[in-house]
Amino acid sequence: MNILPSIPFSSLEWTPLPLLATATEAESSSLIIAAVLLSLVVIYFASKLGGEICVRINLPPVLGELVGGVIIGVSVLHLLVFPEGGASASDSMLIQFLLATSELTPEAASSVFATSSEVISVLSELGVVILLLEIGIESDLKELIRVGPQAAIVAVVGVVAPFATGTAGLIYFFNVAAIPAIFAGAALTATSIGITAKVLAEIGRLSSKEGQIIIGAAVLDDILGIVVLAVVASLVKTGKIEIFNVVYLIISAGAFLIGAIVIGRFLSPYFVKLVNEMKTRGQLLLAGLIFAFILSYIAQVIQLEAILGSFTAGLVLAETEKRSELADQVIPVADIFVPIFFVCVGAKTDLSVLNPAIPSNREGLIIAAFLIVVAIVGKVITGFTVFGQPDINRLAIGVGMIPRGEVGLVFAGVGSASGALSPSTDAAIIMMVILTTFLAPPLLRVVFKEPKVTLEEQSN
Amino acid sequence: MNILPSIPFSSLEWTPLPLLATATEAESSSLIIAAVLLSLVVIYFASKLGGEICVRINLPPVLGELVGGVIIGVSVLHLLVFPEGGASASDSMLIQFLLATSELTPEAASSVFATSSEVISVLSELGVVILLLEIGIESDLKELIRVGPQAAIVAVVGVVAPFATGTAGLIYFFNVAAIPAIFAGAALTATSIGITAKVLAEIGRLSSKEGQIIIGAAVLDDILGIVVLAVVASLVKTGKIEIFNVVYLIISAGAFLIGAIVIGRFLSPYFVKLVNEMKTRGQLLLAGLIFAFILSYIAQVIQLEAILGSFTAGLVLAETEKRSELADQVIPVADIFVPIFFVCVGAKTDLSVLNPAIPSNREGLIIAAFLIVVAIVGKVITGFTVFGQPDINRLAIGVGMIPRGEVGLVFAGVGSASGALSPSTDAAIIMMVILTTFLAPPLLRVVFKEPKVTLEEQSN
Numbered sequence: 001m002n003i004l005p006s007i008p009f010s011s012l013e014w015t016p017l018p019l020l021a022t023a024t025e026a027e028s029s030s031l032i033i034a035a036v037l038l039s040l041v042v043i044y045f046a047s048k049l050g051g052e053i054c055v056r057i058n059l060p061p062v063l064g065e066l067v068g069g070v071i072i073g074v075s076v077l078h079l080l081v082f083p084e085g086g087a088s089a090s091d092s093m094l095i096q097f098l099l100a101t102s103e104l105t106p107e108a109a110s111s112v113f114a115t116s117s118e119v120i121s122v123l124s125e126l127g128v129v130i131l132l133l134e135i136g137i138e139s140d141l142k143e144l145i146r147v148g149p150q151a152a153i154v155a156v157v158g159v160v161a162p163f164a165t166g167t168a169g170l171i172y173f174f175n176v177a178a179i180p181a182i183f184a185g186a187a188l189t190a191t192s193i194g195i196t197a198k199v200l201a202e203i204g205r206l207s208s209k210e211g212q213i214i215i216g217a218a219v220l221d222d223i224l225g226i227v228v229l230a231v232v233a234s235l236v237k238t239g240k241i242e243i244f245n246v247v248y249l250i251i252s253a254g255a256f257l258i259g260a261i262v263i264g265r266f267l268s269p270y271f272v273k274l275v276n277e278m279k280t281r282g283q284l285l286l287a288g289l290i291f292a293f294i295l296s297y298i299a300q301v302i303q304l305e306a307i308l309g310s311f312t313a314g315l316v317l318a319e320t321e322k323r324s325e326l327a328d329q330v331i332p333v334a335d336i337f338v339p340i341f342f343v344c345v346g347a348k349t350d351l352s353v354l355n356p357a358i359p360s361n362r363e364g365l366i367i368a369a370f371l372i373v374v375a376i377v378g379k380v381i382t383g384f385t386v387f388g389q390p391d392i393n394r395l396a397i398g399v400g401m402i403p404r405g406e407v408g409l410v411f412a413g414v415g416s417a418s419g420a421l422s423p424s425t426d427a428a429i430i431m432m433v434i435l436t437t438f439l440a441p442p443l444l445r446v447v448f449k450e451p452k453v454t455l456e457e458q459s460n
Numbered sequence: 461m462n463i464l465p466s467i468p469f470s471s472l473e474w475t476p477l478p479l480l481a482t483a484t485e486a487e488s489s490s491l492i493i494a495a496v497l498l499s500l501v502v503i504y505f506a507s508k509l510g511g512e513i514c515v516r517i518n519l520p521p522v523l524g525e526l527v528g529g530v531i532i533g534v535s536v537l538h539l540l541v542f543p544e545g546g547a548s549a550s551d552s553m554l555i556q557f558l559l560a561t562s563e564l565t566p567e568a569a570s571s572v573f574a575t576s577s578e579v580i581s582v583l584s585e586l587g588v589v590i591l592l593l594e595i596g597i598e599s600d601l602k603e604l605i606r607v608g609p610q611a612a613i614v615a616v617v618g619v620v621a622p623f624a625t626g627t628a629g630l631i632y633f634f635n636v637a638a639i640p641a642i643f644a645g646a647a648l649t650a651t652s653i654g655i656t657a658k659v660l661a662e663i664g665r666l667s668s669k670e671g672q673i674i675i676g677a678a679v680l681d682d683i684l685g686i687v688v689l690a691v692v693a694s695l696v697k698t699g700k701i702e703i704f705n706v707v708y709l710i711i712s713a714g715a716f717l718i719g720a721i722v723i724g725r726f727l728s729p730y731f732v733k734l735v736n737e738m739k740t741r742g743q744l745l746l747a748g749l750i751f752a753f754i755l756s757y758i759a760q761v762i763q764l765e766a767i768l769g770s771f772t773a774g775l776v777l778a779e780t781e782k783r784s785e786l787a788d789q790v791i792p793v794a795d796i797f798v799p800i801f802f803v804c805v806g807a808k809t810d811l812s813v814l815n816p817a818i819p820s821n822r823e824g825l826i827i828a829a830f831l832i833v834v835a836i837v838g839k840v841i842t843g844f845t846v847f848g849q850p851d852i853n854r855l856a857i858g859v860g861m862i863p864r865g866e867v868g869l870v871f872a873g874v875g876s877a878s879g880a881l882s883p884s885t886d887a888a889i890i891m892m893v894i895l896t897t898f899l900a901p902p903l904l905r906v907v908f909k910e911p912k913v914t915l916e917e918q919s920n
Contacts (some may be wrong), residue, residue, distance in 0.1 A: 280511040282795025335742025
């Protein structure tokens with residue numbers, strides 16, 4: 001610094017003219033970073049505030065993240081809005097805040113808004129990819145085989161019944177077109193492993209026979225749900241339903257899943273050996289991510305979804321001796337990426353379409369009520385399909401399968417992003433996820449009489 | 461699925477026409493994800509391959525990440541190229557691969573290229589923000605005070621000498637304009653904590669008196685380097701050097717750093733209490749990131765750089781009882797973000813400007829040679845400024861300060877992004893970082909005679 005005053009001023013005058021274009025680019029690039037940092041602060045704050053409130057009233061945190069997103073999003077505060085939802089820079093309170101506090105100019109505002117929104121959307125999609133990787137790592141093919149036929153029948157009935165009833169009902173009673181009806185029906189299929197496992201742990205029933213069947217069915221359910229999502233999303237892409245297409249997609253989804261698992265299990269000893277040979281930091285996590293991202297890319301290229309690739313990668317990696325080490329390292333990564341997804345799903349949901357004061361909304365509300373009834377009844381009946389277990393609490397199994405979560409929201413997100421779902425159907429699905437998640441914990445307490453020592457009591 | 465054949469085909473024909481615009485958007489959005497996933501696979505592969513090769517020939521992995529980036533980037537393979545470097549979609553081998561393997565159309569290629577490049581650039585900038593957060597958490601204000609005056613004088617001389625000599629030499633010998641000269645001089649200042657600490661650990665000298673002084677000086681050096689970067693980057697923004705500006709920036713950098721630390725230390729008990737009260741997953745990591753991103757945003761708004769905010773946040777968080785827990789959780793996050801930064805810095809470096817066969821490049825090569833000499837001599841002399849330690853190995857201290865790394869590369873990245881550095885000066889800085897990093901490990905072995913038991917021998 002001390003040399004500066006001794007240099008004649010003439011040589012210090014720096015003409016920015018030839019660098020004007022790049023300087024403006026750098027300016028706007030640093031403002032994009034500022035907008036992304038601020039968006040992440042708002043997203044993380046909403047997710048933690050919502051999650052912490054939900055935990056305190058005995059609801060799953062993921063519900064709070066979703067509601068937090070609804071509050072900062074297009075429905076309430078307009079802090080986080082997206083161009084594909086029809087918002088412009090002037091609708092975004094966050095861009096208004098940047099205009100007030102930074103050197104952002106009104107002219108640059110729309111390009112900064114467009115680019116930072118695109119970055120947040122991509123981060124949110126990476127969030128689902130990483131969430132499904134984590135779910136894959138936490139799933140256990142062997143456990144699934146052990147809890148066996150009971151879990152399988154609960155899972156299959158719990159997928160087919162709400163899917164068939166929901167889709168058929170929407171088409172015949174509500175005159176919904178086939179594709180959106182199938183999408184909404186498919187969104188009713190998958191029980192949330194995370195929410196169910198958490199609720200069971202909270203009431204001390206995770207290791208009961210009913211708990212084991214619920215978890216096993218929920219795991220299988222998740223796989224079925226993802227296959228259904230892949231099939232349905234591909235149907236949206238190709239534009240019409242052809243039996244050949246359906247068969248092709250089921251076969252390619254099955255072949256991808258089975259092929260990746262078989263080839264993956266064959267290659268996994270070499271993967272472990274390679275990772276053990278590596279000496280640089282983060283070798284296991286990055287090798288795992290390379291594997292997951294390659295499978296995600298292949299899944300997308302063969303007309304399936306990226307998340308099916310990362311889920312399969314998780315299943316394969318869970319079979320190696322590196323499972324727990326990898327799970328430990330994926331957790332912080334999931335912690336920073338996954339909330340972006342849930343909050344964005346909430347933020348993109350326009351709840352005003354469910355306002356009963358507006359006559360045109362009433363059909364959406366009726367659809368939501370129908371979906372909620374189908375979602376609950378379609379899962380409760382599954383408990384009564386369990387065979388060979390005379391003393392089992394069949395109602396508890398069915399109720400345990402009620403909460404929808406991640407996968408249902410993935411359907412809502414993919415469906416609304418692809419344009420397959422109308423805003424009212426999309427909002428109805430979100431309402432269904434919120435309500436089933438809200439209802440399950442109190443209902444489970446009722447159907448499991450005489451609760452055992454709960455996790456909370458143990459830890460207090 | 462079983463209900464599908466029973467539905468009359470007429471009702472199943474789904475007209476995609478009204479959804480055409482959104483369907484195309486969704487199509488291109490899923491291709492953007494595919495391009496980002498593929499870019500990350502290439503980046504992670506290059507970083508790990510380069511890192512592993514370097515580790516095996518006793519060089520720091522970060523050097524391998526940089527060289528890996530050079531190989532996949534604009535200099536060699538063109539897998540990862542950026543629009544701001546003048547590349548178009550047809551120059552990107554990755555986009556060509558997408559065109560060949562996915563349903564990407566040539567018409568959509570340039571928008572997918574532009575958006576996915578922007579996303580990777582933002583991820584790379586988030587990488588520096590998180591790297592500096594991690595360096596901040598690993599730094600220790602108290603340790604710095606303990607190693608005391610010796611470390612301080614080594615740090616100050618090691619910053620002032622190469623900065624003054626480099627800047628003055630470039631202006632007077634090479635007729636470089638003031639701003640680029642100051643930028644290049646500033647890039648010579650900061651020793652890499654990571655590289656130095658790693659090399660010292662490898663030769664078993666981390667806990668020697670010389671090692672302690674080197675680490676202490678490198679920590680202080682890093683802080684000085686960041687202040688210098690903030691000052692220099694702000695000078696680039698305002699376009700000319702005014703003493704008032706310099707004083708204002710030094711004061712605001714100092715005030716921000718000291719203010720954030722003082723206020724942060726006052727608030728940190730409440731931070732710890734809040735985090736202890738929280739019950740949802742990732743509470744510490746997300747609370748830490750919210751704090752770091754808010755400080756990054758403030759730093760950027762007051763004309764400093766985002767990285768100064770995250771570094772300060774790291775220093776403050778390191779003073780709390782949560783330090784080691786937070787460090788454990790930041791590591792996997794840094795592992796996935798930081799390589800994106802180093803690989804992108806390498807990928808954006810056009811080494812062809814250093815080809816001596818082209819006459820116009822020769823000045824750049826001479827500048828590189830000059831910078832390397834200044835970088836080495838400017839640090840080696842610092843050892844001889846240590847006072848009150850008659851038996852100390854002064855040469856070893858100076859040599860230990862030679863390797864430049866993260867911060868030097870940050871200068872190169874920020875400088876080339878802001879347009880302040882010409883391609884040849886930018887490449888010369890990268891050459892300087894590569895060479896000082898290459899030279900330090902063998903030189904350190906020479907100046908520390910009779911090496912003690914090394915880490916590698918211990919672990920074998």
